[in-house]
Amino acid sequence: MERKSRFSQWLRRPRSGAGGDRDTGALAGSAREDLLLSAAAAGFPLAPAAHPSGYGCSCDRIGCPTPARHPVSFAWQTQATADIEQVTQWLRNQPEANFITATGIVHDVLDVPADAGRLALDRLGAAGVEVGPVATTSADLQPSRMLFFTATRGTPEDEDEWWPCELDCHPETMDEHPGLRWHCRGSYVLVPPARLPGDGTVAWLLGPERPLPDPLTLLEALTDAMGQFAGTDQDQHPAWPMGR
Template identity: 75%
Template sequence: MGSDNSRHRGGESRFSQWLRRLPGAGSGSADTTETAASREDLLLAAAAAGFPLAQAAYPEGYGCSCDRIGCPTPGRHPVSFAWQTQASTEAEQVARWLRAQPEANFITATGINHDVLDVPAEAGQSALEVLDAAEVEVGPVARSGEGPQARVLFFTATRGTPDDEDEWWPCELDCHPETMDEHPGLRWHCRGSYVLVPPAKLPSEGSVAWLRGPELPLPDPLTLLEALTDACARYAGEGAGHESVAWPLHH
Protein backbone atom coordinates (compact mmCIF):
# COMPACT_ATOMS: atom_id res chain seq x y z
CA MET A 1 0.00 0.00 0.00
CA GLY A 2 1.42 3.40 -0.93
CA SER A 3 2.06 6.14 1.63
CA ASP A 4 -0.73 8.28 0.23
CA ASN A 5 -3.21 5.51 0.91
CA SER A 6 -2.03 5.00 4.47
CA ARG A 7 -2.20 8.72 5.08
CA HIS A 8 -5.80 8.95 4.00
CA ARG A 9 -7.08 5.54 5.05
CA GLY A 10 -10.46 5.98 6.72
CA GLY A 11 -10.87 9.57 5.54
CA GLU A 12 -9.08 12.67 6.72
CA SER A 13 -6.85 11.96 9.71
CA ARG A 14 -6.90 13.91 12.93
CA PHE A 15 -3.34 14.96 12.16
CA SER A 16 -4.48 16.47 8.84
CA GLN A 17 -7.14 18.42 10.71
CA TRP A 18 -4.47 19.77 13.06
CA LEU A 19 -2.36 20.87 10.09
CA ARG A 20 -5.26 22.88 8.70
CA ARG A 21 -5.52 24.75 11.99
CA LEU A 22 -1.91 25.96 11.91
CA PRO A 23 -1.06 29.59 11.07
CA GLY A 24 -0.77 30.03 7.33
CA ALA A 25 -3.14 27.17 6.58
CA GLY A 26 -5.86 29.67 5.83
CA SER A 27 -6.12 33.37 5.13
CA GLY A 28 -5.67 36.09 7.72
CA SER A 29 -3.94 35.90 11.11
CA ALA A 30 -4.63 33.02 13.46
CA ASP A 31 -6.07 33.55 16.90
CA THR A 32 -3.29 33.28 19.50
CA THR A 33 -5.17 30.80 21.65
CA GLU A 34 -5.99 28.55 18.70
CA THR A 35 -2.39 28.76 17.48
CA ALA A 36 -1.10 27.63 20.87
CA ALA A 37 -3.65 24.81 20.99
CA SER A 38 -2.72 23.64 17.48
CA ARG A 39 0.97 23.65 18.37
CA GLU A 40 0.32 21.67 21.54
CA ASP A 41 -1.75 19.16 19.56
CA LEU A 42 1.08 18.60 17.09
CA LEU A 43 3.67 18.13 19.83
CA LEU A 44 1.41 15.77 21.74
CA ALA A 45 0.88 13.82 18.50
CA ALA A 46 4.65 13.38 18.23
CA ALA A 47 4.85 12.24 21.86
CA ALA A 48 1.95 9.83 21.29
CA ALA A 49 3.85 8.39 18.32
CA GLY A 50 6.65 7.50 20.73
CA PHE A 51 9.04 10.38 20.00
CA PRO A 52 10.79 11.34 23.30
CA LEU A 53 10.61 15.15 23.60
CA ALA A 54 12.64 17.68 25.58
CA GLN A 55 12.62 21.47 25.70
CA ALA A 56 14.84 23.37 23.29
CA ALA A 57 15.85 26.99 22.84
CA TYR A 58 13.98 29.29 20.47
CA PRO A 59 14.92 32.31 18.31
CA GLU A 60 14.82 35.58 20.20
CA GLY A 61 15.36 38.70 18.10
CA TYR A 62 18.46 38.04 16.01
CA GLY A 63 19.83 35.56 18.53
CA CYS A 64 18.89 32.70 20.79
CA SER A 65 16.84 32.45 23.97
CA CYS A 66 19.80 30.80 25.71
CA ASP A 67 22.36 32.84 27.64
CA ARG A 68 25.31 31.85 25.44
CA ILE A 69 26.80 34.91 23.80
CA GLY A 70 27.02 34.38 20.05
CA CYS A 71 25.20 31.04 20.16
CA PRO A 72 26.22 29.25 16.92
CA THR A 73 22.91 27.37 16.62
CA PRO A 74 20.16 29.71 17.83
CA GLY A 75 16.88 27.94 18.51
CA ARG A 76 18.28 24.55 17.50
CA HIS A 77 19.62 23.02 20.73
CA PRO A 78 18.24 21.62 24.01
CA VAL A 79 18.03 23.94 27.00
CA SER A 80 19.45 21.34 29.39
CA PHE A 81 22.59 19.21 29.27
CA ALA A 82 20.39 16.46 30.74
CA TRP A 83 18.11 16.36 27.68
CA GLN A 84 18.69 12.64 27.13
CA THR A 85 17.34 11.71 30.56
CA GLN A 86 14.64 14.40 30.52
CA ALA A 87 13.20 13.42 27.12
CA SER A 88 9.67 12.14 27.63
CA THR A 89 6.69 10.79 25.73
CA GLU A 90 4.31 11.60 28.60
CA ALA A 91 1.60 14.02 27.46
CA GLU A 92 1.30 15.65 30.89
CA GLN A 93 5.03 16.41 31.02
CA VAL A 94 5.07 17.88 27.50
CA ALA A 95 2.02 20.02 28.34
CA ARG A 96 3.70 21.30 31.52
CA TRP A 97 6.80 22.31 29.58
CA LEU A 98 4.71 24.09 26.99
CA ARG A 99 2.72 26.04 29.54
CA ALA A 100 5.84 27.00 31.46
CA GLN A 101 7.57 28.25 28.28
CA PRO A 102 5.05 28.65 25.41
CA GLU A 103 7.70 29.80 22.92
CA ALA A 104 10.06 26.88 23.46
CA ASN A 105 11.05 24.64 20.61
CA PHE A 106 11.31 20.91 21.29
CA ILE A 107 13.87 18.31 20.30
CA THR A 108 13.25 14.60 19.99
CA ALA A 109 15.95 12.26 21.25
CA THR A 110 16.91 9.71 18.63
CA GLY A 111 18.19 6.18 19.08
CA ILE A 112 15.54 5.35 21.69
CA ASN A 113 12.28 4.80 19.83
CA HIS A 114 13.29 6.12 16.42
CA ASP A 115 16.19 7.33 14.28
CA VAL A 116 16.26 10.16 11.73
CA LEU A 117 17.92 10.20 8.31
CA ASP A 118 18.74 13.84 7.59
CA VAL A 119 19.55 15.01 4.05
CA PRO A 120 19.74 18.26 2.06
CA ALA A 121 16.24 19.36 1.05
CA GLU A 122 16.85 19.04 -2.69
CA ALA A 123 18.10 15.48 -2.26
CA GLY A 124 15.26 14.67 0.13
CA GLN A 125 12.55 15.85 -2.24
CA SER A 126 14.12 13.88 -5.10
CA ALA A 127 14.32 10.75 -2.96
CA LEU A 128 10.69 11.15 -1.91
CA GLU A 129 9.60 11.09 -5.56
CA VAL A 130 11.62 7.92 -6.19
CA LEU A 131 10.33 6.19 -3.06
CA ASP A 132 6.71 7.15 -3.76
CA ALA A 133 6.99 5.88 -7.34
CA ALA A 134 8.28 2.57 -5.96
CA GLU A 135 5.42 2.51 -3.44
CA VAL A 136 7.84 2.33 -0.50
CA GLU A 137 6.31 3.17 2.88
CA VAL A 138 8.26 6.32 3.75
CA GLY A 139 6.81 7.17 7.17
CA PRO A 140 6.97 10.55 8.92
CA VAL A 141 8.93 13.25 7.07
CA ALA A 142 9.72 16.84 8.10
CA ARG A 143 11.38 19.83 6.44
CA SER A 144 13.74 22.09 8.38
CA GLY A 145 14.52 25.61 7.17
CA GLU A 146 14.51 27.21 3.74
CA GLY A 147 17.02 27.97 1.01
CA PRO A 148 20.42 26.28 0.56
CA GLN A 149 20.61 25.15 4.21
CA ALA A 150 17.19 23.45 4.23
CA ARG A 151 17.06 19.79 5.23
CA VAL A 152 14.52 16.97 4.95
CA LEU A 153 14.23 14.61 7.91
CA PHE A 154 13.08 11.00 7.45
CA PHE A 155 11.91 9.43 10.72
CA THR A 156 12.61 5.69 10.83
CA ALA A 157 12.67 2.75 13.20
CA THR A 158 15.78 2.80 15.37
CA ARG A 159 18.78 0.53 15.12
CA GLY A 160 18.87 0.74 18.93
CA THR A 161 21.99 -0.83 20.42
CA PRO A 162 23.23 -3.60 18.11
CA ASP A 163 24.84 -6.67 19.72
CA ASP A 164 27.94 -5.94 17.68
CA GLU A 165 29.13 -2.50 18.81
CA ASP A 166 31.24 -2.24 15.63
CA GLU A 167 27.94 -1.87 13.81
CA TRP A 168 27.04 1.26 15.81
CA TRP A 169 28.50 4.74 15.48
CA PRO A 170 27.82 8.00 17.30
CA CYS A 171 26.50 10.89 15.23
CA GLU A 172 29.12 13.44 16.23
CA LEU A 173 27.61 16.08 13.93
CA ASP A 174 24.47 16.20 16.02
CA CYS A 175 26.39 16.84 19.21
CA HIS A 176 28.12 19.71 17.42
CA PRO A 177 25.58 20.98 14.86
CA GLU A 178 27.68 24.05 14.07
CA THR A 179 29.79 21.71 11.91
CA MET A 180 26.83 20.99 9.62
CA ASP A 181 28.24 22.98 6.70
CA GLU A 182 31.32 20.72 6.67
CA HIS A 183 29.12 17.66 6.08
CA PRO A 184 26.49 18.45 3.43
CA GLY A 185 25.43 14.86 2.78
CA LEU A 186 23.34 12.37 4.72
CA ARG A 187 23.50 12.27 8.52
CA TRP A 188 22.06 9.41 10.56
CA HIS A 189 20.73 10.61 13.90
CA CYS A 190 20.92 7.63 16.22
CA ARG A 191 21.86 7.00 19.85
CA GLY A 192 23.02 10.15 21.63
CA SER A 193 21.60 12.53 19.02
CA TYR A 194 18.53 14.69 18.50
CA VAL A 195 16.62 16.76 15.94
CA LEU A 196 14.09 19.56 16.30
CA VAL A 197 10.57 18.18 16.15
CA PRO A 198 7.81 20.10 14.33
CA PRO A 199 6.44 22.61 14.81
CA ALA A 200 9.55 24.66 15.59
CA LYS A 201 10.70 28.17 14.79
CA LEU A 202 14.10 28.97 13.33
CA PRO A 203 15.88 32.34 12.97
CA SER A 204 14.87 34.62 10.08
CA GLU A 205 11.30 33.31 9.91
CA GLY A 206 12.45 29.76 9.25
CA SER A 207 10.59 26.77 10.62
CA VAL A 208 10.50 23.00 11.00
CA ALA A 209 7.24 21.50 9.74
CA TRP A 210 5.79 18.10 8.94
CA LEU A 211 5.52 17.03 5.32
CA ARG A 212 4.05 13.68 6.44
CA GLY A 213 2.86 13.33 9.99
CA PRO A 214 4.11 11.32 12.98
CA GLU A 215 1.00 9.14 12.83
CA LEU A 216 2.57 7.10 10.01
CA PRO A 217 4.39 3.82 10.80
CA LEU A 218 8.16 4.08 11.11
CA PRO A 219 9.92 2.29 8.22
CA ASP A 220 13.09 0.25 8.47
CA PRO A 221 15.89 2.75 7.67
CA LEU A 222 17.51 0.29 5.28
CA THR A 223 14.48 0.52 2.97
CA LEU A 224 15.23 4.23 2.43
CA LEU A 225 19.02 4.24 2.30
CA GLU A 226 19.61 3.48 -1.38
CA ALA A 227 17.26 6.23 -2.59
CA LEU A 228 18.68 8.72 -0.09
CA THR A 229 22.35 7.97 -0.83
CA ASP A 230 21.75 8.13 -4.57
CA ALA A 231 19.95 11.46 -4.20
CA CYS A 232 22.72 12.85 -1.99
CA ALA A 233 25.37 11.75 -4.48
CA ARG A 234 23.54 13.57 -7.28
CA TYR A 235 23.13 16.62 -5.01
CA ALA A 236 26.83 16.70 -4.09
CA GLY A 237 27.82 16.52 -7.74
CA GLU A 238 30.16 14.36 -9.77
CA GLY A 239 33.08 13.04 -7.77
CA ALA A 240 31.33 13.30 -4.40
CA GLY A 241 30.57 9.60 -4.36
CA HIS A 242 29.43 8.02 -1.12
CA GLU A 243 32.54 8.77 0.92
CA SER A 244 30.77 11.45 2.97
CA VAL A 245 27.87 9.30 4.18
CA ALA A 246 27.63 9.04 7.95
CA TRP A 247 27.34 5.26 8.41
CA PRO A 248 29.54 2.18 7.88
CA LEU A 249 29.14 0.54 4.53
CA HIS A 250 29.59 -2.99 5.92
CA HIS A 251 26.83 -4.89 7.72
Protein backbone atom coordinates in the same frame (compact mmCIF):
# COMPACT_ATOMS: atom_id res chain seq x y z
CA MET B 1 -8.25 -0.64 15.20
CA GLU B 2 -6.26 2.01 13.40
CA ARG B 3 -4.95 4.68 15.75
CA LYS B 4 -6.46 8.11 15.29
CA SER B 5 -3.93 10.83 14.71
CA ARG B 6 -4.21 14.13 16.52
CA PHE B 7 -2.34 15.57 13.57
CA SER B 8 -5.06 14.40 11.15
CA GLN B 9 -7.81 15.60 13.49
CA TRP B 10 -6.23 19.05 13.59
CA LEU B 11 -6.09 19.22 9.78
CA ARG B 12 -9.83 18.43 9.62
CA ARG B 13 -10.78 20.88 12.35
CA PRO B 14 -12.81 23.91 11.12
CA ARG B 15 -11.11 27.25 11.61
CA SER B 16 -12.92 30.45 12.43
CA GLY B 17 -11.57 33.90 11.65
CA ALA B 18 -14.19 35.81 13.57
CA GLY B 19 -12.06 36.48 16.62
CA GLY B 20 -9.38 38.62 14.98
CA ASP B 21 -5.66 38.47 15.72
CA ARG B 22 -6.09 37.25 19.30
CA ASP B 23 -8.12 34.21 18.21
CA THR B 24 -5.71 33.58 15.35
CA GLY B 25 -2.82 33.55 17.80
CA ALA B 26 -4.69 31.25 20.16
CA LEU B 27 -5.51 28.90 17.29
CA ALA B 28 -1.88 28.83 16.18
CA GLY B 29 -0.81 28.05 19.74
CA SER B 30 -3.39 25.28 20.02
CA ALA B 31 -2.33 23.81 16.69
CA ARG B 32 1.29 23.88 17.81
CA GLU B 33 0.42 22.03 21.01
CA ASP B 34 -1.62 19.48 19.05
CA LEU B 35 1.33 18.75 16.76
CA LEU B 36 3.84 18.41 19.58
CA LEU B 37 1.49 16.21 21.61
CA SER B 38 0.92 14.11 18.49
CA ALA B 39 4.68 13.52 18.32
CA ALA B 40 4.70 12.52 21.99
CA ALA B 41 1.68 10.25 21.42
CA ALA B 42 3.63 8.58 18.61
CA GLY B 43 6.34 7.75 21.16
CA PHE B 44 8.90 10.42 20.21
CA PRO B 45 10.96 11.36 23.30
CA LEU B 46 10.82 15.16 23.57
CA ALA B 47 12.73 17.77 25.55
CA PRO B 48 12.54 21.59 25.58
CA ALA B 49 14.88 23.51 23.30
CA ALA B 50 15.88 27.13 22.88
CA HIS B 51 13.78 29.47 20.74
CA PRO B 52 14.48 32.59 18.68
CA SER B 53 14.96 35.84 20.54
CA GLY B 54 15.14 38.65 18.03
CA TYR B 55 17.72 37.47 15.51
CA GLY B 56 19.51 35.42 18.14
CA CYS B 57 18.87 32.72 20.69
CA SER B 58 16.91 32.63 23.93
CA CYS B 59 19.88 31.04 25.74
CA ASP B 60 22.35 33.15 27.70
CA ARG B 61 25.35 32.12 25.59
CA ILE B 62 26.92 35.14 23.91
CA GLY B 63 27.12 34.54 20.17
CA CYS B 64 25.32 31.19 20.34
CA PRO B 65 26.51 29.27 17.23
CA THR B 66 23.24 27.35 16.85
CA PRO B 67 20.47 29.77 17.87
CA ALA B 68 17.13 28.08 18.64
CA ARG B 69 18.50 24.68 17.58
CA HIS B 70 19.79 23.19 20.83
CA PRO B 71 18.24 21.70 24.00
CA VAL B 72 17.78 23.91 27.04
CA SER B 73 19.31 21.34 29.42
CA PHE B 74 22.64 19.54 29.19
CA ALA B 75 20.73 16.53 30.56
CA TRP B 76 18.46 16.35 27.49
CA GLN B 77 19.20 12.65 26.88
CA THR B 78 17.80 11.62 30.26
CA GLN B 79 15.17 14.36 30.27
CA ALA B 80 13.61 13.41 26.91
CA THR B 81 10.23 11.73 27.34
CA ALA B 82 7.03 10.85 25.50
CA ASP B 83 4.95 11.26 28.66
CA ILE B 84 1.96 13.39 27.65
CA GLU B 85 1.55 15.02 31.08
CA GLN B 86 5.21 16.06 31.23
CA VAL B 87 5.20 17.43 27.68
CA THR B 88 1.96 19.31 28.39
CA GLN B 89 3.54 20.84 31.51
CA TRP B 90 6.55 21.99 29.49
CA LEU B 91 4.23 23.51 26.88
CA ARG B 92 2.37 25.45 29.57
CA ASN B 93 5.49 26.60 31.41
CA GLN B 94 7.64 27.32 28.33
CA PRO B 95 5.15 28.48 25.69
CA GLU B 96 7.80 29.81 23.29
CA ALA B 97 10.18 26.85 23.49
CA ASN B 98 11.10 24.72 20.54
CA PHE B 99 11.40 21.00 21.24
CA ILE B 100 14.00 18.42 20.25
CA THR B 101 13.42 14.70 19.94
CA ALA B 102 16.23 12.40 21.04
CA THR B 103 17.21 9.84 18.41
CA GLY B 104 18.46 6.29 18.90
CA ILE B 105 15.77 5.46 21.47
CA VAL B 106 12.54 5.00 19.51
CA HIS B 107 13.50 6.41 16.14
CA ASP B 108 16.47 7.43 14.04
CA VAL B 109 16.49 10.26 11.50
CA LEU B 110 18.07 10.26 8.05
CA ASP B 111 18.88 13.91 7.40
CA VAL B 112 19.61 15.03 3.82
CA PRO B 113 19.64 18.22 1.72
CA ALA B 114 16.10 19.08 0.67
CA ASP B 115 16.68 18.69 -3.09
CA ALA B 116 17.98 15.15 -2.64
CA GLY B 117 15.18 14.38 -0.20
CA ARG B 118 12.48 15.47 -2.62
CA LEU B 119 13.99 13.38 -5.42
CA ALA B 120 14.24 10.33 -3.15
CA LEU B 121 10.68 10.84 -1.92
CA ASP B 122 9.38 10.86 -5.51
CA ARG B 123 11.30 7.69 -6.34
CA LEU B 124 10.19 5.89 -3.21
CA GLY B 125 6.58 6.82 -3.90
CA ALA B 126 6.81 5.59 -7.51
CA ALA B 127 8.27 2.30 -6.25
CA GLY B 128 5.48 1.88 -3.70
CA VAL B 129 7.86 2.08 -0.74
CA GLU B 130 6.19 3.33 2.42
CA VAL B 131 8.01 6.16 4.13
CA GLY B 132 7.42 7.29 7.67
CA PRO B 133 7.19 10.82 9.06
CA VAL B 134 9.10 13.41 7.06
CA ALA B 135 9.94 16.96 8.13
CA THR B 136 11.47 19.90 6.31
CA THR B 137 13.75 22.57 7.71
CA SER B 138 14.49 26.01 6.33
CA ALA B 139 16.72 28.65 7.86
CA ASP B 140 18.12 31.98 6.79
CA LEU B 141 21.48 31.70 5.00
CA GLN B 142 21.51 27.89 5.35
CA PRO B 143 20.49 25.18 2.86
CA SER B 144 17.14 23.53 3.48
CA ARG B 145 17.12 19.98 4.83
CA MET B 146 14.68 17.05 4.84
CA LEU B 147 14.37 14.71 7.82
CA PHE B 148 13.21 11.09 7.30
CA PHE B 149 12.11 9.50 10.58
CA THR B 150 12.72 5.74 10.75
CA ALA B 151 12.75 2.92 13.26
CA THR B 152 15.94 2.96 15.30
CA ARG B 153 18.87 0.66 14.79
CA GLY B 154 20.66 2.33 17.70
CA THR B 155 19.85 -0.18 20.46
CA PRO B 156 20.63 -3.67 19.15
CA GLU B 157 21.23 -6.60 21.49
CA ASP B 158 24.81 -6.79 20.27
CA GLU B 159 26.38 -3.53 21.43
CA ASP B 160 29.15 -3.92 18.84
CA GLU B 161 26.59 -3.33 16.08
CA TRP B 162 25.83 0.31 16.83
CA TRP B 163 27.78 3.52 16.53
CA PRO B 164 27.20 6.78 18.35
CA CYS B 165 26.28 9.81 16.29
CA GLU B 166 29.60 11.39 17.31
CA LEU B 167 31.24 9.25 14.61
CA ASP B 168 29.27 11.39 12.15
CA CYS B 169 29.36 14.74 13.93
CA HIS B 170 27.67 16.35 16.89
CA PRO B 171 24.01 17.33 16.43
CA GLU B 172 24.76 21.03 16.51
CA THR B 173 27.65 20.95 14.01
CA MET B 174 25.74 20.45 10.79
CA ASP B 175 28.30 22.41 8.76
CA GLU B 176 30.88 19.67 9.40
CA HIS B 177 28.85 17.26 7.32
CA PRO B 178 26.60 18.78 4.64
CA GLY B 179 25.75 15.36 3.12
CA LEU B 180 23.60 12.58 4.53
CA ARG B 181 23.57 12.31 8.32
CA TRP B 182 22.19 9.36 10.27
CA HIS B 183 21.02 10.68 13.63
CA CYS B 184 21.14 7.75 16.04
CA ARG B 185 22.19 7.29 19.64
CA GLY B 186 23.50 10.47 21.22
CA SER B 187 21.88 12.84 18.73
CA TYR B 188 18.70 14.86 18.33
CA VAL B 189 16.73 16.88 15.81
CA LEU B 190 14.21 19.67 16.22
CA VAL B 191 10.68 18.29 16.12
CA PRO B 192 8.02 20.26 14.23
CA PRO B 193 6.67 22.78 14.60
CA ALA B 194 9.76 24.82 15.45
CA ARG B 195 10.80 28.41 14.79
CA LEU B 196 14.28 29.51 13.79
CA PRO B 197 15.72 33.04 13.71
CA GLY B 198 14.38 35.15 10.87
CA ASP B 199 11.73 33.26 8.92
CA GLY B 200 13.18 29.78 9.45
CA THR B 201 10.90 26.89 10.35
CA VAL B 202 10.80 23.15 10.91
CA ALA B 203 7.52 21.68 9.67
CA TRP B 204 5.94 18.29 8.98
CA LEU B 205 5.62 17.20 5.38
CA LEU B 206 4.27 13.79 6.46
CA GLY B 207 3.02 13.62 10.03
CA PRO B 208 4.27 11.68 13.06
CA GLU B 209 1.29 9.30 13.03
CA ARG B 210 2.86 7.29 10.20
CA PRO B 211 4.55 3.95 11.03
CA LEU B 212 8.35 4.10 11.24
CA PRO B 213 10.06 2.17 8.41
CA ASP B 214 13.36 0.34 8.65
CA PRO B 215 16.03 2.89 7.64
CA LEU B 216 17.62 0.44 5.22
CA THR B 217 14.46 0.53 3.05
CA LEU B 218 15.11 4.25 2.42
CA LEU B 219 18.88 4.37 2.43
CA GLU B 220 19.57 3.35 -1.18
CA ALA B 221 17.16 5.93 -2.62
CA LEU B 222 18.60 8.65 -0.39
CA THR B 223 22.23 7.88 -1.18
CA ASP B 224 21.48 7.65 -4.92
CA ALA B 225 19.75 11.02 -4.79
CA MET B 226 22.66 12.46 -2.81
CA GLY B 227 25.03 11.25 -5.53
CA GLN B 228 23.09 13.14 -8.19
CA PHE B 229 23.15 16.41 -6.29
CA ALA B 230 26.67 16.14 -4.88
CA GLY B 231 28.28 16.77 -8.28
CA THR B 232 31.89 17.83 -8.18
CA ASP B 233 31.68 18.50 -4.43
CA GLN B 234 31.08 14.83 -3.66
CA ASP B 235 34.78 14.07 -3.26
CA GLN B 236 35.11 16.84 -0.69
CA HIS B 237 31.82 16.15 1.09
CA PRO B 238 30.86 12.48 0.64
CA ALA B 239 27.15 11.71 0.86
CA TRP B 240 27.73 9.00 3.46
CA PRO B 241 30.00 9.30 6.52
CA MET B 242 33.27 7.52 5.93
CA GLY B 243 35.56 5.58 8.23
CA ARG B 244 33.03 3.31 9.90
